[in-house]
Amino acid sequence: MSRRKTRIVYCGKVKIGGNAPISIQSMTKTDTRDAAATISQIKEIEKAGCDIIRVAVPDEIAAKAIVKIKKGIKIPLVADIHFNYKLALLAIDAGADKIRINPGNIGEEWKVKEILSAAKSAKIPIRIGLNAGSIEKYAGKKRHETAPVIAAKLVAKAAEYVRFFEKNNFYQTVISLKASDTMTTVEAYRKMAKLCDYPFHLGVTEAGTAITGTVKSSVGLGIMLNEGLGDTLRVSLAAEPTEEVKVGREILKALGLRKNESDLVVCPTCGRCEVDIFGMAKKVEDEMLKLKKPLKIAVMGCVVNGPGEAAEADLGLAGGKKAGLIFKNGKIIKKVPEKHLLREFIKELKKTGQVKNV
Amino acid sequence: MSRRKTRIVYCGKVKIGGNAPISIQSMTKTDTRDAAATISQIKEIEKAGCDIIRVAVPDEIAAKAIVKIKKGIKIPLVADIHFNYKLALLAIDAGADKIRINPGNIGEEWKVKEILSAAKSAKIPIRIGLNAGSIEKYAGKKRHETAPVIAAKLVAKAAEYVRFFEKNNFYQTVISLKASDTMTTVEAYRKMAKLCDYPFHLGVTEAGTAITGTVKSSVGLGIMLNEGLGDTLRVSLAAEPTEEVKVGREILKALGLRKNESDLVVCPTCGRCEVDIFGMAKKVEDEMLKLKKPLKIAVMGCVVNGPGEAAEADLGLAGGKKAGLIFKNGKIIKKVPEKHLLREFIKELKKTGQVKNV
Numbered sequence: 001m002s003r004r005k006t007r008i009v010y011c012g013k014v015k016i017g018g019n020a021p022i023s024i025q026s027m028t029k030t031d032t033r034d035a036a037a038t039i040s041q042i043k044e045i046e047k048a049g050c051d052i053i054r055v056a057v058p059d060e061i062a063a064k065a066i067v068k069i070k071k072g073i074k075i076p077l078v079a080d081i082h083f084n085y086k087l088a089l090l091a092i093d094a095g096a097d098k099i100r101i102n103p104g105n106i107g108e109e110w111k112v113k114e115i116l117s118a119a120k121s122a123k124i125p126i127r128i129g130l131n132a133g134s135i136e137k138y139a140g141k142k143r144h145e146t147a148p149v150i151a152a153k154l155v156a157k158a159a160e161y162v163r164f165f166e167k168n169n170f171y172q173t174v175i176s177l178k179a180s181d182t183m184t185t186v187e188a189y190r191k192m193a194k195l196c197d198y199p200f201h202l203g204v205t206e207a208g209t210a211i212t213g214t215v216k217s218s219v220g221l222g223i224m225l226n227e228g229l230g231d232t233l234r235v236s237l238a239a240e241p242t243e244e245v246k247v248g249r250e251i252l253k254a255l256g257l258r259k260n261e262s263d264l265v266v267c268p269t270c271g272r273c274e275v276d277i278f279g280m281a282k283k284v285e286d287e288m289l290k291l292k293k294p295l296k297i298a299v300m301g302c303v304v305n306g307p308g309e310a311a312e313a314d315l316g317l318a319g320g321k322k323a324g325l326i327f328k329n330g331k332i333i334k335k336v337p338e339k340h341l342l343r344e345f346i347k348e349l350k351k352t353g354q355v356k357n358v
Numbered sequence: 359m360s361r362r363k364t365r366i367v368y369c370g371k372v373k374i375g376g377n378a379p380i381s382i383q384s385m386t387k388t389d390t391r392d393a394a395a396t397i398s399q400i401k402e403i404e405k406a407g408c409d410i411i412r413v414a415v416p417d418e419i420a421a422k423a424i425v426k427i428k429k430g431i432k433i434p435l436v437a438d439i440h441f442n443y444k445l446a447l448l449a450i451d452a453g454a455d456k457i458r459i460n461p462g463n464i465g466e467e468w469k470v471k472e473i474l475s476a477a478k479s480a481k482i483p484i485r486i487g488l489n490a491g492s493i494e495k496y497a498g499k500k501r502h503e504t505a506p507v508i509a510a511k512l513v514a515k516a517a518e519y520v521r522f523f524e525k526n527n528f529y530q531t532v533i534s535l536k537a538s539d540t541m542t543t544v545e546a547y548r549k550m551a552k553l554c555d556y557p558f559h560l561g562v563t564e565a566g567t568a569i570t571g572t573v574k575s576s577v578g579l580g581i582m583l584n585e586g587l588g589d590t591l592r593v594s595l596a597a598e599p600t601e602e603v604k605v606g607r608e609i610l611k612a613l614g615l616r617k618n619e620s621d622l623v624v625c626p627t628c629g630r631c632e633v634d635i636f637g638m639a640k641k642v643e644d645e646m647l648k649l650k651k652p653l654k655i656a657v658m659g660c661v662v663n664g665p666g667e668a669a670e671a672d673l674g675l676a677g678g679k680k681a682g683l684i685f686k687n688g689k690i691i692k693k694v695p696e697k698h699l700l701r702e703f704i705k706e707l708k709k710t711g712q713v714k715n716v
């Protein structure tokens with residue numbers, strides 16, 4: 001399916017919308033007022049492959065800390081603002097590359113106008129970040145409404161804010177419409193797609209613990225991205241931000257939207273399996289992070305599936321009773337005693353993947 | 359989107375196809391020849407909510423063990439057969455509720471006919487289980503073909519087998535077309551859907567380590583189920599079968615295809631969060647398994663999101679500096695010192711969820 005045509009906005013050097021690659025975002029879990037801790041967490045998140053980072057700005061000290069944080073990081077920073085328009089102005093002043101607000105909780109229109117005007121001067125975009133939970137307060141949502149009703153209310157609110165932004169000549173807008181229910185979220189973005197060409201920030205909010213959240217985000221974002229919706233995304237997990245980034249990357253990879261990344265295929269094992277596939281796969285996955293050249297790797301459990309199914313991989317191993325096999329480009333290159341299989345495979349992996357210290 | 363119209367087959371007492379709920383499958387990782395170990399694992403898998411279990415049948419001893427295994431379990435059993443048609447006959451004889459074969463690796467046509475005839479006498483269905491890896495061997499797949507080409511080959515092969523089954527008056531067929539590449543899998547099922555009305559067993563094969571596999575399966579199965587494709591599913595993970603079942607359930611829940619299940623929403627936390635949300639969420643999740651009555655639960659990190667966003671939940675907690683809040687049906691029912699918050703919440707959870715030993 002073709003991608004929805006969206007206008008382009010810039011968050012620092014990262015392009016959002018148009019034909020730009022879909023960027024991955026995450027949010028720090030540190031106290032933003034503690035610049036050192038926040039910088040250190042962002043560095044970890046950068047390493048995991050994050051494109052844009054968001055920080056909470058609960059008070060003036062946090063807003064001012066952005067100056068220092070920006071100096072210590074490479075990726076653009078989004079300031080997350082609630083309630084107080086002054087915090088948005090301070091964050092913009094401190095060098096935030098983008099602001100995220102829910103105009104509904106900022107208060108009077110003149111306050112939102114102040115933010116628009118400051119963002120315009122600073123040439124930074126604003127994300128209108130709505131979620132199903134907050135429209136309860138600000139748009140008269142009632143409990144236990146159905147997905148289409150909640151989605152329609154989210155969209156109506158977003159459309160109202162978009163019009164207000166446009167009336168004030170602000171067009172550097174990104175939109176998010178998150179609900180904790182996956183299909184409500186999907187429904188809302190689908191509806192909104194028909195109303196404007198602003199880029200979408202995709203996400204399912206408060207998505208649950210690590211596995212549940214991963215499933216909800218993968219299902220929801222998977223469906224939308226497959227329909228061509230979405231220009232940037234955040235996976236919300238009750239887990240470390242680096243995990244959010246990892247899941248985001250895996251979602252894009254599964255959809256074929258991230259090229260040139262390594263890929264690991266692991267046999268789920270069955271009664272035929274006679275070696276510790278999960279243990280080996282974990283270790284191979286760790287080693288793959290070091291690869292200079294992206295590779296398709298297969299870790300297979302037995303001779304039934306191994307030789308045939310691992311053939312697609314650039315490099316693969318298949319475990320066997322006492323000896324395992326190593327494949328390259330569909331051809332067996334080595335037969336190795338089981339106890340040396342992993343060691344020999346990793347040696348081959350480093351060579352093929354152009355890791356320097358082999 | 360409406361569900362694809364499929365004919366109904368029965369795997370034991372479990373209906374597959376038509377309007378039947380989408381059933382969840384998993385596969386044992388024990389040695390099938392060890393009936394006691396296999397029964398014990400299946401009991402765990404049953405408890406996790408699995409509807410149908412598959413076991414590998416690598417030899418005659420394994421096939422015969424099915425008699426004993428069937429006596430110790432409640433859910434229907436599928437025998438997974440490779441290469442040797444005699445193992446299929448033995449498994450059917452031993453009481454398997456369904457057989458899974460790739461006709462391409464069984465050999466001569468008369469051998470497949472023997473299986474069809476035995477399955478027909480026993481009134482059990484057969485899954486034609488193809489995967490992209492195996493067609494390399496059996497259908498001339500070449501390395502590095504594109505997704506549409508591989509998908510087309512899978513579908514052509516499946517259609518050929520279906521015709522052969524029909525020519526031999528066998529119609530109790532289920533079809534799976536798995537690839538380790540998510541979008542190849544989706545493409546194959548979409549194509550096949552246009553050619554027949556046999557129910558689909560969905561899956562992405564060798565899907566990777568726990569998180570990667572969860573993402574691939576959630577994206578692929580999410581897209582297909584959302585398009586109305588799929589009657590039964592297996593999530594393949596390099597992890598315990600109970601994890602496969604859990605992910606399968608979460609996928610169906612995310613799509614709104616499993617009603618009457620409890621749901622946990624967890625705030626992903628941010629710089630505003632001052633309590634251990636992940637720790638609390640894990641404990642709450644464990645307690646939720648005991649609920650008699652399904653509940654929508656929210657575990658929120660702060661006053662900004664807590665009161666508004668947890669309102670949709672039947673029961674929720676919001677952490678705060680020194681005191682937390684407990685919500686019920688959108689109303690605050692208790693303010694509790696932080697150190698007692700979890701204890702008090704679980705007490706309320708058990709009461710509301712009708713757990714007996716409160």
